[in-house]
Amino acid sequence: MKHTLRAVFPLTIPVLTGYVFMGMAFGILLASKGFAPLWAVVMGVFIYAGSGQFVAVGLMSAGFDPLGAFLVTLMVNARHLFYGISMLERFKDYGKAKWYMIFALTDETFALCLSAKPPTGISEKRFYFTISLLDHIYWIIGCTLGGIIGSALPINTAGIDFVMTALFVVIFLDQWRLKQNRTPALIGLGASIICRIVFGPDLFILACMAALVIIFGVFRKPIERSVSQ
Amino acid sequence: MTTTEAAIMVALFALATFLTRVLAFLIFPAGKPTPKFIGYLGRVLPFAITSMLIVYCLKNSEILAAPHGAPELLAILLVAALFLAFKNSLVAIAAGTIAYMVMVQLIFV
Known part of the structure; x- marks a missing residue:
């Protein structure tokens, strides 16, 4: 396990910084709508979607509309359908871990799983599973910190959702190379x-x-x- | 909104998100060869989707009236310049976001 972590951790540092910052932005935004920090943690653990959670904040503060919430989330995350298509072969023999890998298939984890290759001595399954798990942990840490900071400090959050735009611009430039x-x-x-x-x-x-x-x-x-x- | 209502909303967000991620695996189960066209879409679509998401983030920006999308444009240029100069995504994302917040809160109000 230590061996795997030593190989995987350096690769995930860009996601670590990005997710902690973005998760914090999400937590702060959610707290500004009057939700306790625990909500940011729960959403980070179970929804685990950057843009999806930002959109969810807007829907949560607009009132109780289960059908609307469900449909809008489907639309915002519809791109994940294509990530799944790209990963059909990869996850084929992952057994039970496959379901967690599918749950955790975010934009950043998908991009990392496309580009990173396991070094010799580490099984492919263990390598990609560790990437997915670490990324998820980073996201939860960011959401939690944001929820706590946002509840404790009055922060003017106008414009904070630009963090998503910035993230996709960076991904775009990276792919453009x-x-x-x-x-x-x-x-x-x-x-x-x-x-x-x-x-x-x-x-x-x-x-x-x-x-x-x-x-x-x-x-x-x-x-x-x-x-x- | 009550706690129960909020919990239902969160459960639905989680369910819908997971559905979009699992759908491809349900339609094309393991063991059967994936159609060639689907494989091709899987290779090209992720890059097209990144562009689409940038436009998605900007979908409510006001282009026709003042400030004509200036804060968005300036912040995106800053993000791009910083990322290309330092190859560091966090610096670019953090600086771009803070610059954007300053612009919409203090300058273009």
Whole structure:
């Protein structure tokens, strides 16, 4: 275990810093709506979704609407469907651990599991499981700290949700470094801007996801050529 | 909202989030080969989704009226410049967020 931790921990440091900071921003925002710190902890443990939890704060403070809460969360997190598709092969032989790996498949853990490779001597399953577990722990620590700080100090939280925008900009730039990622990235940018203008802020995520599947389907040949370069 | 209502809301957030993560594994169970087209989507979509999420975060920004998205644009440029200069995501995210909060709370009010 120690051996695995020594190999995995350095790889997760960017997620550690990002999750503690982002989790804190979430906890502070939730506390500013009058929720006790324990709620931030519970949400961090059981929901475990960055953008999803930020959206959840808005829904929680808007009042009791179970169906709306359920549907909006499905839409905001619909991208995870595609992460699952990318991980079908990887998690095939993970046994019971597979269910935790699926639960813990956040944006950052997904990105890390795509890029990190286990060193010799550590089983693949143990390596990726440790990444997922550490990331989850970092997130819980951040949410807890934020809940406590937010309840103790009066903080003007206006604009704090920009932390999500900043996070995705950083992920975008990181992916942009590899030439083969650029065509899909640009298609996604163009399609989402057009869909936002045409369908408005509430419907565009669903419209954009449908549009992306259609575009990637219709232009599969040239896109596959540019991706495999 | 009562504690019970809040707990129900949290349970539904958790359930919906898990559903989106598990769906692919339920549709394409282990042991059966995944269709080639789905495999291809799994390779290209994550990068398109990152772009979509940036637009999602900005979906309620006011572009047509003052301040015409200036705080968002300036903060994103700051994040990008810091990340490219220092290759450190935390510095970029923290500085960008704090700069944005200062702008919307003190400058563009």
